[in-house]
Amino acid sequence: MVPRKGLIGGFKRPMSCKIEAYGAGEPVVVMGGRRTYPHKYEEVRMKQLLGMMAVAIGAVLVLNGPAWSDQKDKGKKDESKETVEMAAKAKVTIDQAIKTASEKVPGKVVEAELEKKHDTLVWEVEVVTAENKVMEVHIDAESGAVIDVEDEKSKKDKKHEKK
Numbered sequence: 001m002v003p004r005k006g007l008i009g010g011f012k013r014p015m016s017c018k019i020e021a022y023g024a025g026e027p028v029v030v031m032g033g034r035r036t037y038p039h040k041y042e043e044v045r046m047k048q049l050l051g052m053m054a055v056a057i058g059a060v061l062v063l064n065g066p067a068w069s070d071q072k073d074k075g076k077k078d079e080s081k082e083t084v085e086m087a088a089k090a091k092v093t094i095d096q097a098i099k100t101a102s103e104k105v106p107g108k109v110v111e112a113e114l115e116k117k118h119d120t121l122v123w124e125v126e127v128v129t130a131e132n133k134v135m136e137v138h139i140d141a142e143s144g145a146v147i148d149v150e151d152e153k154s155k156k157d158k159k160h161e162k163k
Helices: 038-089 094-104 152-162
Strands: 017-022 026-031 034-036 108-117 120-128 134-140 146-151
Touching: 038 108, 094 108, 094 120, 094 134, 094 146, 134 152, 146 152
Parallel strands: none
Antiparallel strands: 017 026, 026 034, 108 120, 120 134, 134 146
């Protein structure tokens, strides 16, 4: 017989396998003089299974991500479309609304927004007065008439009272 490289003494030793009782009645498999514990294999197998589950869940989340992002964009597109339609229907421009609000309530204009309230297009213009009060001036987007003027703080108080 020709000796092979890597084998001790050039010959392969026969492997013996036997099962012994060890410690607290836990079985031990002895192969080739080495003791192995079956519960270690179970732990490794469980870790492998958990790892594969984590990879599968990650893959599902990654593949479904684009579907969720499409839904978000759809809401933004609808909102943008609605804003464009409202702007087209408004006869009063934002500049005219700001000018009207400034004439009604002196101060600095900090925000102007076109909204639909009670099926009517309304410019909501916020003005900070010299007394550091934030006032909201509602202007009809069709006629340019001032609908009402209210204190921003009192408006928030009314919302809290309703709750």
